[in-house]
Amino acid sequence: MPIKSVQEFLAASVQKDLSGDAFELESSHLLEVKLNGRVWAKAGSMVAYQGGVKFVRQGIMEQGLGNLLKKAISGEGMQMMKMEGQGRVYVADAGKKITLLRLAGDTIFVNGNDVLAYEDGIQSDITMMRRMAGMMSGGLFNMKLHGNGIVAITSHYEPLTLPVSAQTGPVFTDPNATVAWSGGLSPEVVVDMSLGTLLGRGSGESVQLKFKGEGWVVVQPYEEVYFQKTH
Template sequence: MNLDEFVESHEPQETGKTFELESSKMLDISLDGHIMSKAGSMIGYTGDIAFERKSAGGGLKGMLKKRVTGEGGVMMRASGTGHLYLADAGKEVQILELDAGDEISVNGNDILAFEDSVGWDIKMMSSIAGTSSGGLFNVFLSGPGHIAITTHGEPLVVPTPVRTDPNATVAWSANVSPNAKHDLNIKSFLGRSSGETFQLEFAGQDGFVIVQPYEEVNPDQSGGSGESASTGEGVSVSDFL
């Protein structure tokens, strides 16, 4: 194609939605107010937008927030009007719409952005301490509002009860909670320790777990910064299942 055709075919698509995907790996946020995003994920913007690095507060809770938010221990708050483009290391972007009362727990390394209306908190998953899971410190998000999470490849949503590899576990419904399981039989079979020797067991009923076809290292061990998103519209959590 010639230059004009290339430019025309790759221009942003205006749909009027707050969160939309320009490609499977790039999120376009139509900003008019405030949003929170993963530090280092901004790849471009138009309009009048200001950025503020949101350090966690002091004490234990502040330490936990620094642990999960990655890249210097901060989130990024974007304020103003315009279009904000986010991505994270070429990962696929999934847009979810949380209704009032909806809650989901997400690995801190897999959060890309969420609307200002979404409540968030950091909780230490003490039941899985000692595993290699990046989900040791997870972000609990509550609706209403849109959130964007990232996955390596197309995710799979598995109903509970289920056991998963901690490093492939992206998120789970807030009505279930994981416990760590150490499978010595797998260790003996492989002849060495591996990710499969530690598993997360979700024993609750009527829940779900989102897994990806990739074993991601703990956010503390990865330097995460980014590139990510896709063309489409947000779906409710129930539609995503």
């Protein structure tokens, strides 16, 4: 990589406005939020901001009583924060690649750890795969996102979308590599102990998600392991 002068570095890395949307990627790993009201973002994801912005961790009783217990037991990865006011906020998550999706009445499911931010017009709900409890440390909690607005999701490296249809048959994925799927799909948890034994893992690929029907599923070339804090 050639050595740059200070002026060349500043010109290449300076903040840019290329669209009028509230969400704009400054790079594939850094999201700029043009805040004028309220936006939800992953707690701890702010790296810089300008203007009059207030950050509030999502209240324990917010967005419906049904999420109360789920939030209490789903760990830090599912914690969201409100960003309110006017200004610019820059958010990122451990250098993961950011993808922006515009929902127009659509419903999608996203692994809870892979939700970076979403506009206030998006409704969210935490969903649980009950059969997976006790089988593995990750992939149990997901977020259902529905409505109108932009959603920012993250992945390790480039994501891959696999179509699901009755013609091609079901798609099986590793829960720790599964990022998102379309709202019309309801994954089934399946266990293949022989596969886990073959690969020398006690609780890895032996647990899979089975997607069947009509839709799509997004995977990443990385098996993300989630750790929950203990108190």
